[in-house]
Amino acid sequence: MATRFKHPAQDVAGLGTGRALGFLAPAMLLIAAFLVFPAIWTIYIGITNYRLTGVEAVSPSMVGLTNYTRALNDALFHNALWLTMLFVLGSAIVGQNILGFTLAWILRRARPAVRRTVEALTLLAWILPSTVVAYLWVAFFDRDTGTLNSILGTTGTAWLIDYPMVCLVVFNTWRGTAFSMMLYSSALQAVPPSQLESARMVGASGWQTLRDIVFPHIRGHVLTNTLLISLWTANDFSPFLLTKGGPNHESETVPVYIYNVALQGGELGYSSAISFLLLLANLLVSLIYLRLLRRRA
Amino acid sequence: MTPAYVVRRIGFYVLICAITVFFAVPMLWIASAPFDKNPGLGVHWPDWTFENVRKTLDHPYALHSMVNSLIICITTALAVTAFAALASYALSRVRIPGRDALLYGLLLLSSVVTGTAAMVPIFVMIYQLGLIDSRFGVALVMTGGLLPAAIFILKDFVDAVPKSYEESARVFGASTLQILRDVVLPVARPGLATIMVWAFVNSWGNFLVPFLLIRSIDLQPGAVLMQTLTDEGGSVNLQVLPVFSLLFSIPVVVLYLLVNSRYGFRFHGGIKS
Amino acid sequence: MAGIDIEGLATVYPNGVRAVDGLDLHVADGEFFALLGPSGCGKTTLLRTIAGLESASEGTVRIDSVDVTRTEPGKRGVAMVFQDYALFPHMNVAENITYPLKVRRVAAATRAETAERTAGELSLNGLLERRPGQLSGGQQQRVALARAIASQGKVLLLDEPLSNLDARLRLEARTFLKKLQRDLGITTVFVTHDQAEALALADRIAVMESGKLRQLGTPREVFARPVNTFVANFIGSTPMNLLPGVVSSSGVSAAGGTLPAAASIPSGAEVTVGIRPEYLTLSTGDAIGPGLRGTVVVAENLGVQSLVSVDCDGTLIGVTVPEEQEPSVGKPVFLTAPPDRVLLYDRESGELLARQPVA
Numbered sequence: 001m002a003t004r005f006k007h008p009a010q011d012v013a014g015l016g017t018g019r020a021l022g023f024l025a026p027a028m029l030l031i032a033a034f035l036v037f038p039a040i041w042t043i044y045i046g047i048t049n050y051r052l053t054g055v056e057a058v059s060p061s062m063v064g065l066t067n068y069t070r071a072l073n074d075a076l077f078h079n080a081l082w083l084t085m086l087f088v089l090g091s092a093i094v095g096q097n098i099l100g101f102t103l104a105w106i107l108r109r110a111r112p113a114v115r116r117t118v119e120a121l122t123l124l125a126w127i128l129p130s131t132v133v134a135y136l137w138v139a140f141f142d143r144d145t146g147t148l149n150s151i152l153g154t155t156g157t158a159w160l161i162d163y164p165m166v167c168l169v170v171f172n173t174w175r176g177t178a179f180s181m182m183l184y185s186s187a188l189q190a191v192p193p194s195q196l197e198s199a200r201m202v203g204a205s206g207w208q209t210l211r212d213i214v215f216p217h218i219r220g221h222v223l224t225n226t227l228l229i230s231l232w233t234a235n236d237f238s239p240f241l242l243t244k245g246g247p248n249h250e251s252e253t254v255p256v257y258i259y260n261v262a263l264q265g266g267e268l269g270y271s272s273a274i275s276f277l278l279l280l281a282n283l284l285v286s287l288i289y290l291r292l293l294r295r296r297a
Numbered sequence: 298m299t300p301a302y303v304v305r306r307i308g309f310y311v312l313i314c315a316i317t318v319f320f321a322v323p324m325l326w327i328a329s330a331p332f333d334k335n336p337g338l339g340v341h342w343p344d345w346t347f348e349n350v351r352k353t354l355d356h357p358y359a360l361h362s363m364v365n366s367l368i369i370c371i372t373t374a375l376a377v378t379a380f381a382a383l384a385s386y387a388l389s390r391v392r393i394p395g396r397d398a399l400l401y402g403l404l405l406l407s408s409v410v411t412g413t414a415a416m417v418p419i420f421v422m423i424y425q426l427g428l429i430d431s432r433f434g435v436a437l438v439m440t441g442g443l444l445p446a447a448i449f450i451l452k453d454f455v456d457a458v459p460k461s462y463e464e465s466a467r468v469f470g471a472s473t474l475q476i477l478r479d480v481v482l483p484v485a486r487p488g489l490a491t492i493m494v495w496a497f498v499n500s501w502g503n504f505l506v507p508f509l510l511i512r513s514i515d516l517q518p519g520a521v522l523m524q525t526l527t528d529e530g531g532s533v534n535l536q537v538l539p540v541f542s543l544l545f546s547i548p549v550v551v552l553y554l555l556v557n558s559r560y561g562f563r564f565h566g567g568i569k570s
Numbered sequence: 571m572a573g574i575d576i577e578g579l580a581t582v583y584p585n586g587v588r589a590v591d592g593l594d595l596h597v598a599d600g601e602f603f604a605l606l607g608p609s610g611c612g613k614t615t616l617l618r619t620i621a622g623l624e625s626a627s628e629g630t631v632r633i634d635s636v637d638v639t640r641t642e643p644g645k646r647g648v649a650m651v652f653q654d655y656a657l658f659p660h661m662n663v664a665e666n667i668t669y670p671l672k673v674r675r676v677a678a679a680t681r682a683e684t685a686e687r688t689a690g691e692l693s694l695n696g697l698l699e700r701r702p703g704q705l706s707g708g709q710q711q712r713v714a715l716a717r718a719i720a721s722q723g724k725v726l727l728l729d730e731p732l733s734n735l736d737a738r739l740r741l742e743a744r745t746f747l748k749k750l751q752r753d754l755g756i757t758t759v760f761v762t763h764d765q766a767e768a769l770a771l772a773d774r775i776a777v778m779e780s781g782k783l784r785q786l787g788t789p790r791e792v793f794a795r796p797v798n799t800f801v802a803n804f805i806g807s808t809p810m811n812l813l814p815g816v817v818s819s820s821g822v823s824a825a826g827g828t829l830p831a832a833a834s835i836p837s838g839a840e841v842t843v844g845i846r847p848e849y850l851t852l853s854t855g856d857a858i859g860p861g862l863r864g865t866v867v868v869a870e871n872l873g874v875q876s877l878v879s880v881d882c883d884g885t886l887i888g889v890t891v892p893e894e895q896e897p898s899v900g901k902p903v904f905l906t907a908p909p910d911r912v913l914l915y916d917r918e919s920g921e922l923l924a925r926q927p928v929a
Contacts, residue, residue, distance in 0.1 A: 011391045012463040012623075013476045014642070020391035027384035027444050030376075031403070034441025035410045038418035045418060099316070106312060114313060121320040127553050129502035131523040132327070132542045138527070139330075139338040140323045147322060147340045174320065228408075235411040237505045241524065255413035262417045263509070272417045282409040290404060392584075461656035464623050469670035469721050470644030479669070483660040 039279060045272035052266030060269065067273035077274065079249055080257035084234055086165055087172065087253050092233040093226055095173030100180025101222075104188055105210075107181075119181070126178035134241030137171045164243045164251035171242060172233060180225055187221040188214070220296045227289045231282060254278055327546070330539035337535065353540040358514055362522035363544070365432060369507065369518050370500040372436040373443070377496035378489055380440070381447035386481065388448065389455040390463075400452075407445035412505045420509045430516055435507050439500045447492050454488035490559075494552045501549055519545045572647075572724040572757050573599045574620060578629035580781075581612075581619045589615035591781035592628070597725075597759060597774075602751050604772035605761045608804070612781035613761045617727050620759065621650050634724050644673075649723030653730040655714040657702035663689070663713050664698040670721030688716045692750070708739050715747075719754065726751075728760035732767060744770055765805045769793060777801050795913065799842060799920035802913070808847045808877055811887050814917070815843040820860060822914060826883025827862035830909035835923055842915040847877060847888040849911035853904050854897060861906040862887065866897050880905060 011020075046067055050060035071077050103122065107115045125133070140147050143158040159167050191214055199209045215222075237255045239245070245252030245260055252260065254274070262271035325340045331350070333343035353359050388396060412419075419438055428434030462484060466476045482489075504520045511517050514525060523541065526534045574597040581590040589612045597603045605613040618624045620631055622643030630639045638646045649670075657666050665672075667688055668681040676684075689698055692712040702710055711731065718726055731747060732740045748771050751758050762768050768775045769789040777785045777792060777800075785792055785801045796802035802810045815824030817839045822831040824843045835841070857863060864882035876896040878889045880903055889905060897903055914923045 012460040012467065013390060013481065014467060014473045015387065015391055017391060017393060019473070020387035020393055023383040023387035024393070027380040027448060030380065030437070030441040031406065031444050034419065034438050035406050035415070035445070038415040038422060039410045041418040041422070042415070045421065050421075102312075103316065106309060110313065118313065118317055118320070121317065121324070123553075124324065124550070125320055127498065127549055128546050129504075129520055129549060131502075131504050131520045132546050135523060135527060135538065135542055136323045136326055139326050142338040145337040145339040147326065147338075150339050151322075174323065231408060235413045237413050241504065258413060258416065262420070268417055268421060275414050275417050278414045279409060282411065282414060283405070286405050286408045289408070290401075459654055459656065461652040461654055462658060464643075465650065465652055465656035466658075466669070466673070468621055468623070468643045468648060468650045469673055469717075471669075471673045472644075475673055479672075480658055484658070486660075 042272050042276045042279060045269055046276045047273075048269045050269040050272075052263070052268055054266075056269075063269065067270045070270060071273060071277070076249060076252070077257065080252050080254045083165060083251060084253040087168055087236075087239070088230050088233045090165075090169035091172035092176070092229040095169060096176045096180045096229050096233075097222070097226055099173060099177045100225075101184045103177065103181045104184035107185070108188060122178040122181055125174055126176065130175075130238050131241060133175055134171075134238055137167070137174075137242060141167055160243055161247050164247065168239050168242060168251055168253075172236065172238070175238070176229060176233070180229060183221060183225050184218065187218040191217045220292065224289055224292050224296075227285055227292070231285045231289075235278070235282065327539065327542050330535075331543050333539075336539055349536045349540045352536045353544070356537050356541075358517070358522055359537060359541055361515060362517050362519045365516060366501060366518035366520070366545075369432050369436050369439070370497050372433070373439045373500040374493045374497040376436065376440040377443045377447050378493045381444055381451050381492060382485070382489055384444075385448045385451035385455050386477075386485075389452050390460070400449075403445040403448060407449070410442075412442060412503075416505060416509055419506075423510050428510070430511055430513050432511070432516060432518075435510050435518075436500075438506050438510065439503060442506075443496050443499055447496060450495070451485075451488055451492055454491075455485060458484055487559075491556055494556045498549050498552055572634040573597055573601075574725060574757065574759065575632040575635070576620070576629070577632075579616070579619065579626055579631060580628040581615050581624050582627040588781050589624075590619060593781075593783055595776060595783065595786070597757060599757055600755045601757055602748070602771060602773045603757075603759045604768035604775040605759065605778060606765060606768040606775050606804075607763065607778035607784075609763055611778045613763075613778050614729060615781075616778070617729055617759060617761045620725075621648050621727050622646050647724040648727055649718035649721045649725070650727040651711075651714045651718050651729065651731055653733060655702075655710050655734070657710055657713055657717075659702055662699050662701055663694060663705070666702065666713055667698075667716045667720050670717065684720050688720045691719070692716045707735050708743055711735065711743060712746075715750070719756075723756075725757040725759065728758065730762060731760055732762070732764075747771065766807055769805070777804060794846075794911075795922070796844070797922045799844065799915050802844050802915070806846060806848075808872075808888055808890060810844050810846050811850075812915075813843045813885055813887070815841050815914075817841060817914070821909070822912065825862050825864075825885040825887060827905075828860040829862065829907055829912050830860050831912045831914060832909040835914060840917045841923065842917050842920065844913040844915055845907055845911060847890045849907055850887070850889040851906050852878060852880070852889045852891050852895075852897065853906070854901060855904075857904045859906065861904050863902070863904055866899050866901045866903055869896050869899065871896070878903075 015023075047062055047064055048060040049056050049063045049066075051057050103118065107118060110118075138160070141159040143149070143156060143161075146159070148159060149155045149157055195213050196209060199213050204212065235255060237259070239251055239253050240256045240259060243251040245256040258271050258274055258278070261267050261274065322340070326338070329340055329343045330336045332345055332347065334346045334348065335344060336349060387393065388400065393399075423429055423434050423438065426434070462480050463476050466480045471479065502520065504524070507518050507521045508524065511521060514522070517525065519541070523538065523545065526538055526541070574595070576593055576595040579590055579593045580588060582588050591612070593616065605616055607613045615624055619626050622638070622641060626639050630637055632638065633646055633648065658669065661669065664682070664685040667685045671681045671684060685698060689695055692715060694709065694712055694716060697705065697709060702713065705713065711734070732743055735743055744767065760771070769792070772789060774786065774788055775792050776783055779800055785797045792801060792805055796805060796810070799812055802812065813824040815822045815829075817831065817835045817837050818828065819837050821828050822841065822843055829843060829845070862880075862882045864880040864887065866878055867881050867886065868879045870877045871893060872890070874893055875890045876893050878891055878897065880887050880889060882905070887905065891897070915921060916923055
């Protein structure tokens with residue numbers, strides 16, 4: 001007698017699909033409310049002339065793609081895009097990447113005490129609250145009594161005003177290098193020691209070893225790391241804490257620009273349109289990143 | 298010991314020293330200025346005093362903002378841990394229809410919808426809900442933002458727990474509730490602790506969300522109060538700010554060291570699949 | 571009493587794989603029963619289906635004459651020891667052993683007493699306060715057994731009970747396990763991929779392949795008379811010789827010679843001849859009667875015995891001989907076998923040809 005019946009929901013704790021969905025619900029509701037909905041709502045606000053105050057605050061009207069055409073011709077937005085590119089290129093793609101790899105590479109064979117000290121310092125720079133870190137750097141760059149001026153003997157140089165983007169690049173390199181360092185450290189551990197030893201046996205120089213043995217192993221990590229830190233840097237709001245975008249928009253990256261347009265200028269519709277462009281850029285980078293990760297796996 | 302070797306060693310130490318100085322010097326200020334009789338913005342050997350600490354403790358908003366930070370971050374950490382635990386367990390153990398698509402969507406969300414990209418709609422939403430100046434509103438927004446990554450980290454953790462624990466409890470007649478309470482929860486405790494600390498530290502340092510959503514100075518968490526004090530300028534703040542920075546940094550460093558020593562620092566590279 | 575009856579059982583995975591494919595099986599009360607087969611043969615799935623951790627797609631499972639096919643695992647009266655033991659790392663040994671009783675809300679005093687008694691039976695005295703992480707592999711296994719026993723199930727299920735132990739400990743644990751099962755008299759089903767383990771422990775063995783039963787019998791039957799070439803290959807620490815042969819009037823000719831065969835099979839039939847190395851006799855003197863002629867190629871010392879490979883007309887045939895009678899390489903030898911040890915299999919299907927006398 002062979003009776004046949006449906007395969008009941010089976011899982012190790014006997015939870016069942018119904019209760020599993022119940023477990024998921026609170027998290028999904030919060031994510032829907034505070035991530036998915038805002039992202040979608042950006043599109044809507046972006047095609048209105050909604051403002052923080054005034055008539056349009058009470059009854060905003062649809063303006064179609066006006067906000068986007070305005071962005072096309074907005075010199076300040078172009079300026080923000082250009083500064084964000086400089087910021088990402090200087091502090092993430094070059095700064096954090098190269099400093100992080102250098103640290104991972106040279107600390108590999110350093111004495112444990114040296115390695116722990118340097119690692120602890122970079123990690124501390126990474127975990128301290130961003131307002132504290134920003135204040136440290138404001139003090140460091142200060143015109144009158146700042147440490148940098150004492151070291152260089154250049155008292156009176158207002159670094160944050162004269163060279164705001166350079167300051168931001170140095171600041172963000174300092175702040176974020178720990179991540180790249182840790183990622184590259186673990187990637188370097190995956191390089192088979194026997195291959196490095198073979199290279200030494202045939203007399204390869206340090207540079208040749210890096211180029212021919214190490215780099216092919218970590219190429220994937222370099223790519224994904226660069227994408228990730230670029231995405232974070234482009235979305236970083238801490239430049240606001242150092243310069244507020246000034247002087248005269250000279251350090252106004254896209255996040256700061258969005259804030260200034262929305263909450264200082266009160267133009268919620270226009271800033272939403274720019275936010276949506278930022279979301280699209282994030283989406284593009286994330287898709288590439290996940291694709292690379294999946295290919296590596 | 299060839300000359301080339303000596304040159305390489307010297308180069309190596311010069312490089313290490315340069316990098317160490319680069320990372321250490323900006324931090325020296327937070328170690329010296331809090332205890333200096335004449336605190337300035339530059340680093341110099343302090344003229345020791347605890348006057349600044351007393352001034353900070355007497356400041357009308359300093360300690361108050363720490364309490365605000367605690368309220369916001371404890372709420373956020375508890376909510377993130379509880380909801381991420383439930384969701385990650387369900388996602389790890391039950392084949393819910395559409396699970397893979399959901400996981401991929403969460404992974405995307407966690408990196409695409411950043412605080413800066415969503416600040417305008419979040420501000421407008423909280424504004425229209427009448428939750429401006431609500432610490433609870435800030436905690437809700439932070440919870441929503443941290444959940445996708447938290448679910449991922451925890452799901453990795455639950456995936457690594459052998460299913461035979463639950464199965465054996467089940468064979469011995471334990472109900473689903475008993476299995477979760479007696480077996481799953483205790484076994485998952487290191488993962489839960491890590492996530493709780495991670496969520497706490499992340500919300501502790503978060504500046505943008507409370508900066509957008511809280512206006513009254515008596516409701517501001519520490520991260521925002523620091524900015525408010527900076528903007529005001531003045532000599533009073535040079536006595537308060539360094540001490541406050543130090544106090545405000547302590548929880549983060551302590552929690553980091555705690556997790557590091559108890560469970561070993563596990564490398565969670567933001568988003569990973 | 572507490573036997574297990576399995577009828578027409580199939581377990582199909584969502585991806586359509588029939589891990590267990592229409593199985594009929596009866597495990598008698600008090601029997602020590604082995605499920606044996608290569609990995610992926612469905613033996614563990616079968617065990618988990620009996621436990622209720624996998625749900626049957628077809629057929630029925632009865633334990634103690636009660637149909638439990640759709641009963642929750644916890645209500646079937648089974649106790650199970652998992653391959654990784656699944657000892658809860660946050661509970662000490664006593665708490666682990668009595669967790670099944672705690673689930674049933676048995677009073678703490680009774681639990682403590684059970685822990686004490688069961689630990690005594692399994693020589694775990696003095697370890698009750700330890701955590702699993704502080705125990706050796708053998709101790710962990712005994713705690714897992716103690717927990718299963720303390721749960722007082724009607725049947726005991728063991729998934730690869732010895733596979734997590736190192737080789738030296740495994741023999742000791744095997745003896746311990748067999749004695750424990752005899753003393754308790756509890757119906758026990760265990761899964762193993764190790765044929766020696768199954769032969770040593772079980773009262774009866776079910777050999778499985780691709781979700782199907784290939785042979786069911788006592789260790790003696792399965793070893794001496796595999797009913798197909800799959801089982802013949804799988805059982806035995808030295809593999810059975812399987813040679814192409816043709817039935818003749820005087821027996822069966824294979825490898826350039828003739829072996830006696832007791833089967834009543836028409837002459838000229840093409841068969842596979844199966845004979846275990848242990849059942850062949852090697853002689854260096856004159857050839858008498860039917861047998862195979864060859865020269866020694868390799869001799870491997872197995873301790874008390876030696877496995878000698880003999881080249882008979884281009885076919886390598888294994889023979890075990892007492893170690894002291896190991897012939898030198900190159901020596902011409904003569905192999906003979908009693909007729910009831912020579913098994914004939916259908917060349918196509920690999921099934922044992924009927925009407926051969928039972929050994």
